[in-house]
Amino acid sequence: MEFYLPIAEMSINPVGFLILGIVVGTLSGTFGVGGGFLMTPLLILLGIPPAIAVASEANHIVGSSLSGTIGHLRRRAVDIRMGNVLLTGGVLGSIVGILIFNSLKEAGFVDLLVTIAYFFFLTIIGLLMLYESLDSMGLLGHKKRSRFYHHSWVMGLPLKVRFRRSGLYISLIPPYLVGFVVGILSAIMGVGGGFIMIPAMIYILRMPTSVVVGTSLYQIIFITSIVTILHAATNQTVDFVLALILLIGGTIGAQLGVRLSNKLKGPALRVALSILVLSVGIVMGLELILEPDQSITILAGGH
Amino acid sequence: MIKKFIIILSSITILSGQSLPEIFVDGEERDIKIRPNIAGTEVVLLGATPAGQREIIIEVVGPRRNITLQEKRRFLGLWLGLGKINYHNVPSYYNILSSKPLNEISDRETFNKLGLGLENLPLGKAEIINSDLKQRVFNKRLRTEMQNKGQFLENESSVTVRSGPGKVGLFSTEFFLPSNSLQGKYSVRYFTFRDGNLISYTENTIDLKQAGFSRVVWLTANNFPLIYGLLAVILSGLVGWLVSIIFRRLKIS
Numbered sequence: 001m002e003f004y005l006p007i008a009e010m011s012i013n014p015v016g017f018l019i020l021g022i023v024v025g026t027l028s029g030t031f032g033v034g035g036g037f038l039m040t041p042l043l044i045l046l047g048i049p050p051a052i053a054v055a056s057e058a059n060h061i062v063g064s065s066l067s068g069t070i071g072h073l074r075r076r077a078v079d080i081r082m083g084n085v086l087l088t089g090g091v092l093g094s095i096v097g098i099l100i101f102n103s104l105k106e107a108g109f110v111d112l113l114v115t116i117a118y119f120f121f122l123t124i125i126g127l128l129m130l131y132e133s134l135d136s137m138g139l140l141g142h143k144k145r146s147r148f149y150h151h152s153w154v155m156g157l158p159l160k161v162r163f164r165r166s167g168l169y170i171s172l173i174p175p176y177l178v179g180f181v182v183g184i185l186s187a188i189m190g191v192g193g194g195f196i197m198i199p200a201m202i203y204i205l206r207m208p209t210s211v212v213v214g215t216s217l218y219q220i221i222f223i224t225s226i227v228t229i230l231h232a233a234t235n236q237t238v239d240f241v242l243a244l245i246l247l248i249g250g251t252i253g254a255q256l257g258v259r260l261s262n263k264l265k266g267p268a269l270r271v272a273l274s275i276l277v278l279s280v281g282i283v284m285g286l287e288l289i290l291e292p293d294q295s296i297t298i299l300a301g302g303h
Numbered sequence: 304m305i306k307k308f309i310i311i312l313s314s315i316t317i318l319s320g321q322s323l324p325e326i327f328v329d330g331e332e333r334d335i336k337i338r339p340n341i342a343g344t345e346v347v348l349l350g351a352t353p354a355g356q357r358e359i360i361i362e363v364v365g366p367r368r369n370i371t372l373q374e375k376r377r378f379l380g381l382w383l384g385l386g387k388i389n390y391h392n393v394p395s396y397y398n399i400l401s402s403k404p405l406n407e408i409s410d411r412e413t414f415n416k417l418g419l420g421l422e423n424l425p426l427g428k429a430e431i432i433n434s435d436l437k438q439r440v441f442n443k444r445l446r447t448e449m450q451n452k453g454q455f456l457e458n459e460s461s462v463t464v465r466s467g468p469g470k471v472g473l474f475s476t477e478f479f480l481p482s483n484s485l486q487g488k489y490s491v492r493y494f495t496f497r498d499g500n501l502i503s504y505t506e507n508t509i510d511l512k513q514a515g516f517s518r519v520v521w522l523t524a525n526n527f528p529l530i531y532g533l534l535a536v537i538l539s540g541l542v543g544w545l546v547s548i549i550f551r552r553l554k555i556s
Contacts, residue, residue: 002482004482004483004517005517006516006517006518006520006521006524007520007521007524009483009521010483011482011483059535059536059539060539062536062539062540062543063539063540063541063542063543063544063546064543065543066539066540066543066544066547067543067544067546067547070544070547071547109384111384112383112384221540225536225540228532228535228536228539229529229532229533229535229536230532231532232524232528232529232531232532232535233528233529233532234528236524236525236528236531238524238531238532238535240520240534240535240538240539241517241520243535243539244538244539244542247539247542247543248542251542251543251546251550255550287382288381288382288383289380289381289382290382291377291382292375292382294444295374295375295376296372296373296374296375296386296388296440296441296444297372297373297375297448298370298371298372298373298445298448298449298452299370299371299372299373299384299387
């Protein structure tokens with residue numbers, strides 16, 4: 001069975017992509033991450049042109065994050081005020097990100113940018129996760145995990161505001177900055193940015209872990225919506241047929257993942273995820289290091 | 304499912320008259336609609352020529368498009384796509400069909416003059432950015448890549464010639480347009496050769512139109528990008544919302 005993607009202008013096997021959606025969805029449901037940071041590189045490795053993979057994945061995350069946020073809202077695990085501050089910064093960041101993306105697309109370097117960004121972030125985050133999970137298993141010989149408990153510079157900034165649900169009274173500047181940086185990455189990498197947002201919320205903003213995932217998902221709906229619209233309007237790379245296939249697979253997977261995580265929780269599983277993240281990062285990196293079979297190729301997505 | 308479209312000769316009876324034209328095909332433009340969700344379209348070409356000792360070459364050239372090549376070079380230990388080569392008028396489809404292997408029909412020089420054959424297909428002047436290589440290196444690669452992708456084809460001995468009524472020979476051939484073929488005008492040129500010499504030439508066109516859902520999506524995305532983006536977001540959100548309702552119901556029951 002063949003299915004034609006109207007924007008990517010290629011025929012794909014929908015069953016394969018549905019399964020991809022389910023697998024990544026299961027992972028994201030199990031670990032509470034969005035999954036975009038795995039989905040986009042996998043789409044690229046499967047032959048979807050990078051520019052289309054990035055824009056369509058943003059479109060996919062709109063639906064999956066909305067679905068996830070509804071669940072967290074019911075459990076009152078969303079700090080909407082904090083989410084709004086983060087997404088104000090995020091909107092600016094995503095506009096800057098689109099400008100960078102489009103100017104590099106013009107110069108023909110967008111594939112390179114996306115590959116390098118993924119290699120860089122997946123490798124670093126994979127290593128950090130691996131370190132953290134091995135540490136929590138007590139394999140690294142540390143007696144107690146040392147967190148960044150002293151953030152005098154965060155506490156000392158002006159423009160303080162109370163965030164009731166998070167139980168915080170902090171300056172608006174750090175959340176704006178966090179939102180801004182994640183917005184840039186979201187536009188360039190086609191991700192919600194949860195994998196960067198969540199550590200930043202815990203370690204820099206010091207939000208309670210109970211509201212972190214819900215708040216991150218809440219602002220991701222808006223950021224990915226804007227990123228999708230900007231990509232569609234400026235370079236016509238959003239393939240919503242692809243996004244819908246992934247969304248259907250992904251939501252089924254997410255439900256499976258939530259159930260699975262109740263049974264399978266443990267540091268060993270986090271080690272598995274970190275190794276997966278690391279390997280995708282390394283595969284992306286190998287594309288830069290290994291000599292290609294053919295040095296001259298048709299640039300994908302060139303019309 | 305493969306749809307067949309036949310380009311039929313409008314009237315063979317003309318040919319049984321006194322003056323026999325050297326080659327006759329239906330001169331009218333034909334419209335073909337393809338639905339991208341199916342595998343593609345088989346196109347049948349038919350024509351007539353006086354019987355005996357004639358070889359036929361049919362060349363199909365699809366609408367032109369921009370293609371960019373990239374040249375990867377080693378830079379600081381990394382393989383980066385530094386060189387960019389922009390072509391502005393490359394046929395999106397090329398197929399040469401003949402009744403015999405080309406080198407048995409005529410010689411290279413003749414084909415050069417006529418601009419016939421994959422090697423003689425004009426690719427236009429390319430804009431070479433950040434590369435020291437000559438354009439012919441890129442032309443060669445582009446031809447090979449297009450052949451690998453099945454967009455440039457050579458089908459020797461795929462035209463069959465049969466004798467029809469009287470002194471008329473009927474020729475026919477068929478070729479496949481894949482589902483992702485660009486829409487637009489496909490020009491078809493017909494050549495007849497005898498003893499290595501061109502004796503007649505004619506042409507017609509096929510207008511390929513994409514139909515169906517995918518086409519509507521593509522048109523919307525390109526003509527109304529902002530509306531398309533908004534719709535994509537709303538649709539994705541709607542599906543996400545519906546799913547959360549469905550799963551909540553399932554959990555309760």
